[in-house]
Amino acid sequence: MHIIAQCPRCGYRWWLDATAADRRMRCRKCFRLLKVPDLTEVPEATAVLSQAKGELYVDDTGNTYG
Secondary structure, eight states, X not given: OEEEEEOTTTOOEEEEEGGGTXXXXXXXXXXXXXXXXXXXXXXXXXXXXXXXXXXXXXXXXXXXXX
Protein backbone atom coordinates (compact mmCIF):
# COMPACT_ATOMS: atom_id res chain seq x y z
CA MET A 1 0.00 0.00 0.00
CA HIS A 2 1.20 3.49 -0.81
CA ILE A 3 0.42 6.84 0.78
CA ILE A 4 0.30 10.09 -1.17
CA ALA A 5 1.77 12.88 0.96
CA GLN A 6 1.11 16.54 0.23
CA CYS A 7 3.00 19.36 1.89
CA PRO A 8 0.66 21.94 3.47
CA ARG A 9 3.15 24.73 2.74
CA CYS A 10 4.20 24.26 -0.89
CA GLY A 11 1.69 21.66 -2.10
CA TYR A 12 4.36 19.24 -3.35
CA ARG A 13 3.07 15.65 -3.57
CA TRP A 14 5.01 12.40 -3.46
CA TRP A 15 4.45 8.68 -2.90
CA LEU A 16 5.40 7.03 0.39
CA ASP A 17 5.51 3.41 1.38
CA ALA A 18 3.03 2.28 4.06
CA THR A 19 5.92 2.06 6.54
CA ALA A 20 5.93 5.88 6.63
CA ALA A 21 2.54 5.93 8.39
CA ASP A 22 2.51 7.58 11.82
CA ARG A 23 5.91 9.22 11.33
CA ARG A 24 7.22 12.73 10.89
CA MET A 25 8.89 13.52 7.58
CA ARG A 26 10.34 16.53 5.81
CA CYS A 27 8.90 17.78 2.54
CA ARG A 28 11.23 16.91 -0.31
CA LYS A 29 10.83 20.38 -1.83
CA CYS A 30 10.62 22.98 0.99
CA PHE A 31 11.82 20.78 3.91
CA ARG A 32 8.86 21.60 6.19
CA LEU A 33 8.32 18.99 8.88
CA LEU A 34 4.96 17.22 8.57
CA LYS A 35 3.28 14.22 10.17
CA VAL A 36 2.07 11.33 8.05
CA PRO A 37 -1.14 10.04 9.69
CA ASP A 38 -1.50 6.51 10.97
CA LEU A 39 -3.58 4.42 8.58
CA THR A 40 -6.25 3.99 11.28
CA GLU A 41 -6.62 7.81 11.45
CA VAL A 42 -7.46 8.24 7.76
CA PRO A 43 -11.25 7.58 7.98
CA GLU A 44 -11.57 9.99 10.91
CA ALA A 45 -9.51 12.66 9.12
CA THR A 46 -11.66 12.26 6.00
CA ALA A 47 -14.82 12.78 8.06
CA VAL A 48 -13.40 15.93 9.66
CA LEU A 49 -12.42 17.35 6.25
CA SER A 50 -15.84 16.64 4.75
CA GLN A 51 -17.53 18.42 7.67
CA ALA A 52 -15.18 21.40 7.37
CA LYS A 53 -16.03 22.18 3.74
CA GLY A 54 -17.35 25.71 3.48
CA GLU A 55 -15.99 26.64 6.90
CA LEU A 56 -12.95 28.67 7.81
CA TYR A 57 -9.83 26.68 8.68
CA VAL A 58 -6.69 28.05 10.35
CA ASP A 59 -3.59 25.84 10.34
CA ASP A 60 -0.89 25.76 13.00
CA THR A 61 1.13 28.48 11.28
CA GLY A 62 -1.79 30.92 11.21
CA ASN A 63 -2.71 30.59 7.53
CA THR A 64 -6.46 30.71 6.88
CA TYR A 65 -8.34 28.67 4.32
CA GLY A 66 -11.97 28.58 3.35
